[in-house]
Amino acid sequence: GESVGLHLPTLSVQEGDNSIINCAYSNSASDYFIWYKQESGKGPQFIIDIRSNMDKRQGQRVTVLLNKTVKHLSLQIAATQPGDSAVYFCAENYHERTTDSWGKLQFGAGTQVVVTP
Amino acid sequence: DTGVSQNPRHKITKRGQNVTFRCDPISEHNRLYWYRQTLGQGPEFLTYFQNEAQLEKSRLLSDRFSAERPKGSFSTLEIQRTEQGDSAMYLCASSTAPGPVRRNTIYFGEGSWLTVV
Numbered sequence: 001g002e003s004v005g006l007h008l009p010t011l012s013v014q015e016g017d018n019s020i021i022n023c024a025y026s027n028s029a030s031d032y033f034i035w036y037k038q039e040s041g042k043g044p045q046f047i048i049d050i051r052s053n054m055d056k057r058q059g060q061r062v063t064v065l066l067n068k069t070v071k072h073l074s075l076q077i078a079a080t081q082p083g084d085s086a087v088y089f090c091a092e093n094y095h096e097r098t099t100d101s102w103g104k105l106q107f108g109a110g111t112q113v114v115v116t117p
Numbered sequence: 118d119t120g121v122s123q124n125p126r127h128k129i130t131k132r133g134q135n136v137t138f139r140c141d142p143i144s145e146h147n148r149l150y151w152y153r154q155t156l157g158q159g160p161e162f163l164t165y166f167q168n169e170a171q172l173e174k175s176r177l178l179s180d181r182f183s184a185e186r187p188k189g190s191f192s193t194l195e196i197q198r199t200e201q202g203d204s205a206m207y208l209c210a211s212s213t214a215p216g217p218v219r220r221n222t223i224y225f226g227e228g229s230w231l232t233v234v
Contacts, residue, residue, distance in 0.1 A: 008157060034222070034223065036225070041230075042227055042228070043121075043123075043206075043208055043225040043226050043227040043228045044160065044208070044225045045225070046222055046223075046224055046225075049222060089159050089160075091159070101173075102148070102212070102214070102215035102221060103148055103150050103165055103210070103212050103221075103223050104150075104162050104165065104173065105152075105160070105162060105223065106162070107159025107160050107161070108159060109158070109159060110157075110158075110159055
């Protein structure tokens, strides 16, 4: 059926609380994962990435967790701020054995994060 | 500004006209990618280049679409005989070529919005 892409999952979080955004990826052969933040009318902005040989990576106020067993990725944002309000996308780099597919990203549906005061 | 640069940022065109978008990647990046994003969806891969060589084209890229990167620096994406279904944001991204250890983060530009009326 048709994708209901206009109705993004929404996460409402109070300013100062921690946010957790979840993503299920599709391909067990994917070897690189990226989280992007996209504000209205702008391009995706890199947040953090992780390779498949890791299960956790931390950045400034953000942590990415990778569970390859269940093909699940999560992004944790500590002390969420109003400026964190945006759509967040996870992307996987699908590794094809026969071609060099670096950068051929497959994106999830996105999660709208709304930070309330 | 040393990020990925795209222009024009917005283009309104009549159905049947041709349009061209330009992308200037981050200067040391030899990989350049084109994606398309419609409202409420994640970006979808269209094509990519390593230097001046076009390595792959998605099935989404009909014969009316052509991309070039003649000198391995900037790239153009041309859409001929535009249709209303071509209305979307066209995103350019760039990275270095993959290596065994180094992360080759993929950075996006701000996108070029196309509206076909």
